[in-house]
Amino acid sequence: MWSRQRWFIADTRGEAAMLVLVAVAFIALDLPVGLVGPPTTGAAGPYAGIALQVCVDVSVLLLARAPRMVALFALAAALLMLGSDLFAPGLLVPADPIVLATVPSATPFIAYALTKYADRRQALAIVGALTLLAAQPWAPSWSTTPFGVLNTAVPALLALYLRARAELLSSLRDRAERAEREQHLRAQQARADERRRLATEMHDAVTHEVSMIVLQAGALRVTTTDPESRAAAETIRTSGTRAIEELRDIIGLLRDDPTAQLRHRLDTTGDSGHGAGDRRPDPATLVAESRAAGHPVDLVVDGDPAPVSPVVARTGYRVVQEALTNARKHAPGGGTTVDLRYRDDGMLIEVRNAAATRAPDPDLAGSGSGSGLDGLRQRVELVGGALRAAAAADGGYQVSAILPAQPPTADPDGQET
Structure with missing residues (x-):
């Protein structure tokens, strides 16, 4: 070359x-x-x-x-x-x-x-x-003066014109790029403002209502003498308490950048596995809840979950949660299998449900926003994993996720490692 x-x-x-x-x-x-x-x-x-x-x-x-x-x-x-x-x-x-x-x-x-x-x-x-x-x-002289000017001044003026034109085009290009950057920053600011507004609305409205449900369930558990009612009240209270914790996490994600939130969790977790980020939810509790609600679920676990970081385990918990929720909504009566395989380099999740054996409840099936899988895919990609969701040949549905043992972190230069 x-x-x-x-x-x-x-x-x-x-x-x-x-x-x-x-x-x-x-x-x-x-x-x-x-x-x-x-x-x-x-x-x-x-x-x-x-x-x-x-x-x-x-x-x-x-x-x-x-x-x-x-x-x-x-x-x-x-x-x-x-x-x-x-x-x-x-x-x-x-x-x-x-x-x-x-x-x-x-x-x-x-x-x-x-x-x-x-x-x-x-x-x-x-x-x-x-x-x-x-x-x-x-x-x-007509034989020298015009040709002298034509041979010297005119080429210089042409060069000045082309040079000024190039500088003008460069200035306009820089101005357009600067305007595009400013527009992008304004859009980011608008999104951040909207996220903060949503976080405030969720904090003021949803959290308050769920807290009231938890308090009433706790009062019902204390005052009722019926064992079944007491157990149902305890289940409602536990679920409500867990929902409040999840709402706090979601509000934190809305108020802060998701990547920064993830890095904060990684920083608080560290290598020791202690701290706020060491909450490792067990997907078995989701399976038990589905069974208690009358939806048949089989759980298969292979391997040791210890090598998987708490942040990744929490993301895997979300995958199982979303898949089971969709199965209960859209495939009532159809059996579901949750397959969890833990390895040193990560985990594999497969949730397969069979076709529905009875018609779904229209109110329950239409209660979602339709963006659960999209949000779940973003969450999985945030920790460096991949999500696949597709209909099965037998009329059922399958959700699969491959997650690494440790999520990607960023070096001081901002590059992922």
Whole structure:
């Protein structure tokens, strides 16, 4: 492959090729004109004018690296040509030249490139001097003045226009990117505000109502004498207490960034397995609840859950919970199997339910938001796992999840490890 270092005359291969082509083009133009036209008759020899023009043409190769030096060399050549024309006819310019210009033929390109590459004020000063020598305002003539301006000032003005246009486009592009970033930040802020509003609503309304249910269930458990009613009240109270804990977690996720919340749980857990993050819920309790509600569930557990971190275990608990909830809603009477396989590198969860044996309760089936699996998939992906949910060939449904033993964490540079 071509590298930038090979093109020592320019930064890119295309730019270097352009300079070579321009230099060759001017040499190919000056040599025939100098050889066909009258030779110089001064002490420098008959090819002094051609040699001077070719030297300026070759210097074009250095325009990208030393534009001011090339322009000053062209200016010096123009001064020599003008001095020869005024004080020593025939020395560097033939006494009866074919071309009446008193500046090198490569001057238009040099003026253009100088304005493009060099400092603007220095470029305009040098181009102004070249224009003065080419136009010869002290002896204005239709054969020299218009062509002098055309060969020097016009290319520089064109370069200024293109340079200003490129700067304007770059400014507009930067402004558009900045506006897009600001719009993205405003959208993020709006989402954060909405999350906080939802968290406040859940805290003020839902948590209050569930707390009232827990209190009433506790009072019923104390006052009732019926054992079945006391057991049902205790179940309601326990479920309500657990729901309040889950609502606290959800409110925390809504108020804070989910990734930050996960990292906080990881930080509080550590390697010792102690702390707030060491709550390791048991999916067997979900199976027992489903059985108590009249839904047949088989539980298969293989392996030791100890290598799985509490955060991942909690996510696995959510997978089983959501799958069993959907099975009770949409497939009443159909048997369900919960298969949990623990390994050193993670866990595999499969919840399969058979087709419903009776019609679902329309109120219960329509009570969900329809986004439970989507939210569950996001939660599984947050800990580095993968979730799959699809209908089975026998009319049932299967939810599968693969979870790592440890969720991904972030290094100081913000990259996942």
